[in-house]
Amino acid sequence: MNHTFFDSDCIVVGSGPAGVSVAFALIESGVHVLMLDGANDADTTSRHSGEPWKRMLGSELEALLPEDGLSPKLKTPVSRQIVSNFQQACNVRGEGFVAIGAKERGGLSHIWGGLVCEYDAGDIEGWPLSIKDMRSSYGVVTNRIGVSGSTTDEMADFLGRSGTILPALPIGPSAVRLLERYRPGSQGPEFGLGLARNTILSVARDGRSACDLRKDCLWGCKRGAIYDARFDLKELKPNDYFRLLDDAHVVDLRRVRGGWEVSTKDGRSFAAPRIVIAAGTLGTAALLIQLLPNAPAELPLLSSPAMAMPILVPARLGYLPPEKGYSLAQLVYRLRYGYDGRDFVTGAVYEIEGLPASFFTARLPLSRRAGTEIFNFIAPALLVATGYFPGTQSDNKLRWQRNGNGISVVVRGGVKGDLSTNVDKVLRRLRKIWWRLGGLMLPGTSLAQPGIDAHFGGLFPMGLHGAHGTDQFGELNVAPGVFVADGAALPTVSSKFVTLTIMANADRIGRHIARAHRAT
Amino acid sequence: MLRLLAVGASGYIGRRWNGLAPMRSERKQKICEARVLLSYVSGERTPPIGAVIRLIRAFDRQGAQLLGLPRAIVNCPWLLRGFEPLRGRGKHRLAVQLHLAVMVAESMSEQKNRRAKISSVFGTAFLEIIALPFRVFLGRRYE
DSSP: OOOSSOSOSEEEEOOSHHHHHHHHHHHHTTOOEEEEOSSOSOOHHHHTOSSHHHHHHOTTOTTOOOOOOOOHHHHSHHHHHHHHHHHHHTTEEEESSOOOOOOSTTGGGGSOOOBOOOOOTTTTTTSSSOHHHHHHHHHHHHHHHOEEOOSSSTTHHHHOOOSOEEOOOOOOHHHHHHHHTOOTTTTOTTEEEEEOOBSBOSSOBTTBOOOOOBSOGGGOOTTSOBOOHHHHHHHHTTOTTEEEETTOOEEEEEEETTEEEEEETTSOEEEESEEEEOSOHHHHHHHHGGGSTTOOSEEEEBOOOEEEEEEEOGGGTTOOOOSSBOOSOOEEEEEEOSSSTTOEEEEEEEEOTTSOTHHHHTTSSSOHHHHHHHHHHHGGGEEEEEEEOOGGGBOEEEEEEEETTEEEEEEEOOBOTTHHHHHHHHHHHHHHHHHHTTOEEOSOOEEOOTTTTOOOBOSSOBTOOSTTOBOTTOBBTTSTTEEEOSGGGOSOOOSSOOHHHHHHHHHHHHHHHHHHHHHO | OHHHHHHHHHHHHHHHHHTTSOOOOHHHHHHHHHHHHHHHHHOOSSOOHHHHHHHHHHHHHHTOOOOOOOHHHHHOGGGGGGGSOSSOOSSOHHHHHHHHHHHHHHTSSOGGGOOOOHHHHHHHHHHHHHHHHHHHHHTTTTO
16 A cells, blocks of 8 residues: 555654654654554553562562573563563564563663663774764763763763763662772772662652662662653653554554555554664564565674672671662673773672572572571672673574564574683682672672673664665665664674663664654 | 482482371372471461462462472471482472572562571571581482
8 A cells, every 4th residue: 555645754663762762852853753662551560569479479470480590680570571571472582592672661661770871982983973973862861861870980981971960879888888998990990990870860850759769679660760761751642743552563564655654463554754663672673674685594683791790798797788778780890801992891789688589599509598598697798790791792693584473583692702711801800809899709600691681782783784784873774764773773782781872872863864854 | 329329318218208298188288388398498487378379379380299298397397408409409399399489488578677697697507517418318309
């Protein structure tokens, strides 16, 4: 069917952080936006709220499963339900890979860790744009979502300075101990440590409350202190230029005269001159791969191999846990391990108060009873540090095939051969550094299953010539008018936390589309 | 040789102890075992019935088989310490069921209430050392 009129100036597929960032940029310039969301306002979190056991195990005990190596965040009933719904709805699965995505209002922001960080010029080396093109977008997004942290410590430049940063929340006593003993540069130029930068409000604003330090961040913040793209949707909905359609799960795209038409699972179709796909990296792949002529049987998928290490702060043993706190990242660190510009690890340090004991007792060689008791004793003195390696250390392959129900996608997880050497090098160095700062790195450091980081990218990279490449604004080479605005468009993935960069890039793409719209 | 001894010892003790296990309906036995596991991991003599029900539902969903715990363990759940495997917990029946029990136990109350005293930690460490040889020999009992 050829359309003689369009449903909107631009259709945005997906209501996650990237989708709302594009939408804001478009409506500010007077472009009519139709957002298609595969989900609706039904809130998965409220289904699992109420009594403590419901929050921890799920109303139908969805999270009461044998140990499977996932992170505490991904083990929560809400996360499990969201990821499992996504995998089923989009026919995506992992082999040795945790295929994380969300078919949920607000996308993955519903279950994210809240850490944010800007990429710098070194991180985007090889991208078809300069860091100047990103700076203003970083500022716009930072101001919109609400970010708290420090702008004066050693890590402030590393994390970025765009936008207004709210005052940092008080961190836990064990993290304080490490930070107090750290002097900038004392552990060599390749290491840095500072306060974490989180999208958690320390000051109430825009109808959202400030964090009240109840330590239950893991189970979802009822006060709205942690950013969720649904807050942006609330702001977008009343705008005359914006329209949101529920339960519009897009399954197909085809070219029509002057634009594109998308079809939903329930048989509806909508057309616009431009389509922005922001369905999350894997969701976008499942949708767009069919557009590629002679699409390769497999595409490389970048991710950040991740590890987690327990750190005991002996000086804190025997103390009672603090009454108040928050369980998002307290500190961030960086550690260079190689000579290439991207050869550094970025990590976060968490207080483990507020995390379930079962996560740790399953890894201890003690009996469960002893493990629980000893864990309860050392918990106030225990920290967990994560470490993310750059995407160059990943070796994942995304395969696809056409079947009766459409496209099915399989991601086979893998890491580069030299990762284990680099992990050893990093751990040796960190063990010494934590010790000098008053922390004892305990045995039990583990490299997580690929995909657990959810820092995906590289599927439709900006600046790549060829069938699955996109231009500097994420417009598909083989399908002009179709833009990729989520992680799938990132040419590289640094070890830094990637969500803010995805949002800023989406904002930049949105502004470009608005300019192009005005020009026509 | 050590492995043979371990299998032999656990088989012998198992036969002896199973002889003590009362004949009862499968459902009742499931409830009984869930209570024992919860009692063991939480340290509470009588775990709340809601938690017991949740654990049984989890067992049913996982298709977990009855362990066939002997009367001695039913009466003294702390004896389970000697039957926990040292390694290879992934598919070990008792280890999997204990993991579920730990999750249910920690959902019984808010996290902030947990606290342990140094004296009880030393006691635990002592018991753990005592239990070690038993775990080596009996750890395969509920594989």
